[in-house]
Amino acid sequence: xxxxxxxxxxxxxxxxxxxxxxxxxxxxxxxxxxxxxxxxxxxxxxxxxxxxxxxxxxxxxxxxxxxxxxxxxxxxxxxxxxxxxxxxxxxxxxxxxxxxxxxxxxxxxxxxxxxxxxxxxxxxxxxxxxxxxxxxxxxxxxxxxxxxxxxxxxxxxxxxxxxxxxxxxxxxxxxxxxxxxxxxxxxxxxxxxxxxxxxxxxxxxxxxxxxxxxxxxxxxxxxxxxxxxxxxxxxxxxxxxxxxxxxxxxxxxxxxxxxxxxxxxxxxxxxxxxxxxxxxxxxxxxxxxxxxxxxxxxxxxxxxxxxxxxxxxxxxxxxx
Amino acid sequence: xxxxxxxxxxxxxxxxxxxxxxxxxxxxxxxxxxxxxxxxxxxxxxxxxxxxxxxxxxxxxxxxxxxxxxxxxxxxxxxxxxxxxxxxxxxxxxxxxxxxxxxxxxxxxxxxxxxxxxxxxxxxxxxxxxxxxxxxxxxxxxxxxxxxxxxxxxxxxxxxxxxxxxxxxxxxxxxxxxxxxxxxxxxxxxxxxxxxxxxxxxxxxxxxxxxxxxxxxxxxxxxxxxxxxxxxxxxxxxxxxxxxxxxxxxxxxxxxxxxxxxxxxxxxxxxxxxxxxxxxxxxxxxxxxxxxxxxxxxxxxxxxxxxxxxxxxxxxxxxx
Numbered sequence: 001x002x003x004x005x006x007x008x009x010x011x012x013x014x015x016x017x018x019x020x021x022x023x024x025x026x027x028x029x030x031x032x033x034x035x036x037x038x039x040x041x042x043x044x045x046x047x048x049x050x051x052x053x054x055x056x057x058x059x060x061x062x063x064x065x066x067x068x069x070x071x072x073x074x075x076x077x078x079x080x081x082x083x084x085x086x087x088x089x090x091x092x093x094x095x096x097x098x099x100x101x102x103x104x105x106x107x108x109x110x111x112x113x114x115x116x117x118x119x120x121x122x123x124x125x126x127x128x129x130x131x132x133x134x135x136x137x138x139x140x141x142x143x144x145x146x147x148x149x150x151x152x153x154x155x156x157x158x159x160x161x162x163x164x165x166x167x168x169x170x171x172x173x174x175x176x177x178x179x180x181x182x183x184x185x186x187x188x189x190x191x192x193x194x195x196x197x198x199x200x201x202x203x204x205x206x207x208x209x210x211x212x213x214x215x216x217x218x219x220x221x222x223x224x225x226x227x228x229x230x231x232x233x234x235x236x237x238x239x240x241x242x243x244x245x246x247x248x249x250x251x252x253x254x255x256x257x258x259x260x261x262x263x264x265x266x267x268x269x270x271x272x273x274x275x276x277x278x279x280x281x282x283x284x285x286x287x288x289x290x291x292x293x294x295x296x297x298x299x300x301x302x303x304x305x306x307x308x309x310x311x312x313x314x315x316x317x318x319x320x
Numbered sequence: 321x322x323x324x325x326x327x328x329x330x331x332x333x334x335x336x337x338x339x340x341x342x343x344x345x346x347x348x349x350x351x352x353x354x355x356x357x358x359x360x361x362x363x364x365x366x367x368x369x370x371x372x373x374x375x376x377x378x379x380x381x382x383x384x385x386x387x388x389x390x391x392x393x394x395x396x397x398x399x400x401x402x403x404x405x406x407x408x409x410x411x412x413x414x415x416x417x418x419x420x421x422x423x424x425x426x427x428x429x430x431x432x433x434x435x436x437x438x439x440x441x442x443x444x445x446x447x448x449x450x451x452x453x454x455x456x457x458x459x460x461x462x463x464x465x466x467x468x469x470x471x472x473x474x475x476x477x478x479x480x481x482x483x484x485x486x487x488x489x490x491x492x493x494x495x496x497x498x499x500x501x502x503x504x505x506x507x508x509x510x511x512x513x514x515x516x517x518x519x520x521x522x523x524x525x526x527x528x529x530x531x532x533x534x535x536x537x538x539x540x541x542x543x544x545x546x547x548x549x550x551x552x553x554x555x556x557x558x559x560x561x562x563x564x565x566x567x568x569x570x571x572x573x574x575x576x577x578x579x580x581x582x583x584x585x586x587x588x589x590x591x592x593x594x595x596x597x598x599x600x601x602x603x604x605x606x607x608x609x610x611x612x613x614x615x616x617x618x619x620x621x622x623x624x625x626x627x628x629x630x631x632x633x634x635x636x637x638x639x640x
Contacts, residue, residue, distance in 0.1 A: 009456075103459060104459055107434060107437075107438070108438055111431070115434075115435050115441075117427075117610075118427070118609070124445075125445070127603070128602065132355070135609065136329075136609040136610065136611060141427065141612075163430075163483040282443075282444050283443040284443050285454065289456040290437075290459035
């Protein structure tokens with residue numbers, strides 16, 4: 001069984017995930033480019049490998065080409081990069097690590113929220129070019145926070161707001177979240193279920209925590225930005241293609257938004273026009289990039305490979 | 321009674337604080353330079369004014385020169401800029417607004433904490449210069465957080481950590497804080513009273529929340545940085561002169577610290593050598609810069625002036 005680790009970095013924060021493979025005498029090789037692979041590049045390795053430990057790179061060309069791939073172990077939570085239907089047809093087993101990544105994304109999101117509200121990265125840029133402008137922002141405690149998607153991450157974000165007493169938290173999901181709302185109310189949070197339109201209209205902060213699917217692709221366009229009446233801070237740590245980047249550019253340029261914090265892009269590494277703007281914090285798909293979560297995710301992904309080879313039951317198998 | 325508003329900005333976020341003065345027919349004029357005054361500049365106005373609404377500018381030359389100053393209404397919490405002993409001798413009444421400013425500083429501090437741990441400003445700088453380096457940081461949930469000074473702000477910071485479950489919170493103060501520790505324990509936080517040395521040695525994050533006094537000036541020097549064994553993130557939102565800036569520069573340069581987030585400086589506006597470094601987030605004495613707290617602080621400062629003129633009791637009078 002030959003394993004290809006296409007995600008990068010892997011085994012850098014801690015060698016444990018690689019040691020697990022070595023201990024079981026697994027033959028493996030790692031991404032030779034030390035960056036996210038393009039869809040075409042993933043294909044290069046298609047017929048050499050039995051098992052793939054994957055990041056967020058688009059795996060469609062690889063899976064289409066592959067004749068012997070048996071398993072994909074995704075390091076992380078999103079599955080938009082994996083052609084699940086095709087995997088099912090070809091009998092390729094898919095696992096992922098949704099729990100390991102959540103706490104890191106949650107904290108990162110709150111970090112972006114406070115950062116964007118108080119313009120911390122802007123202030124750092126300003127002082128480094130010799131300006132002392134002391135921007136005045138909003139306090140989370142005086143904000144209505146809209147959370148679209150109350151799965152693991154969205155729920156974690158809501159829970160972590162407990163120390164800040166936001167004025168109100170508006171939550172939306174496509175499934176019933178009554179139990180989750182009850183839990184948040186018990187924490188003392190002022191939570192109200194809302195439609196997406198109500199969230200656009202009434203929030204000072206809007207944060208997306210939904211997967212990329214056919215239904216969510218291009219969900220946020222100029223139409224949605226024009227409904228955001230309170231010039232909110234807009235945050236995306238989920239997937240880039242959920243937001244129309246050109247429309248976001250003009251929403252920021254025309255100050256329909258007070259600001260944005262964007263961690264994910266339709267093409268990564270990102271090098272588009274958002275880089276021209278001052279009222280945005282741009283990070284590098286780093287939601288999962290905390291030491292403990294990298295170790296947990298990578299270790300779980302390696303362990304899933306071992307369990308698969310040994311014919312054991314997988315902890316987080318993906319079923320269509 | 322002629323009032324001089326030396327602090328800047330004032331009445332910008334909301335005109336209410338100026339309207340209060342106008343409504344009571346108070347003659348006032350504002351800082352003509354639209355920036356923090358130097359000590360010498362404050363002196364220019366010394367013999368014209370009866371009452372001063374002040375920021376953090378050093379008021380010693382003004383108070384020394386003044387022949388008719390009767391009251392200082394400080395917008396904010398620190399009193400290191402006010403020569404209190406001299407005010408007492410000259411019969412000048414001093415008031416301040418410690419409660420109004422606290423929530424804004426607390427949130428700003430947590431924002432810097434998450435920012436520094438996950439290197440958000442660094443990532444924003446990197447992507448804007450064409451790099452995609454995805455720095456891996458620490459999660460607050462895996463950190464020991466050391467808080468030096470558990471007054472209004474330090475206590476608020478500890479309380480706001482409740483949504484993040486830090487591994488441990490080490491707290492230090494020069495006065496007895498048993499009751500405060502009991503309150504934090506009840507919130508479910510793992511809080512332990514510690515000496516400053518224990519905090520230096522065992523913390524992943526260290527945050528200062530103490531006033532600038534003769535005892536705290538230059539409290540943190542190379543000696544203290546060398547005791548910080550876990551290469552912590554170092555945060556200062558209190559006063560610049562508590563930390564030796566040259567020693568901080570070398571602690572960051574030599575990676576005794578993993579990073580720092582600095583909002584306050586020995587000379588403001590700041591233009592020193594810390595600007596050369598990448599492992600630091602530099603903000604612009606913005607702890608109080610949230611809309612609601614600016615309004616509350618400025619309104620309280622104006623109201624204190626009215627109360628003083630009307631001979632009423634002041635809400636937050638400073639007694640030596």
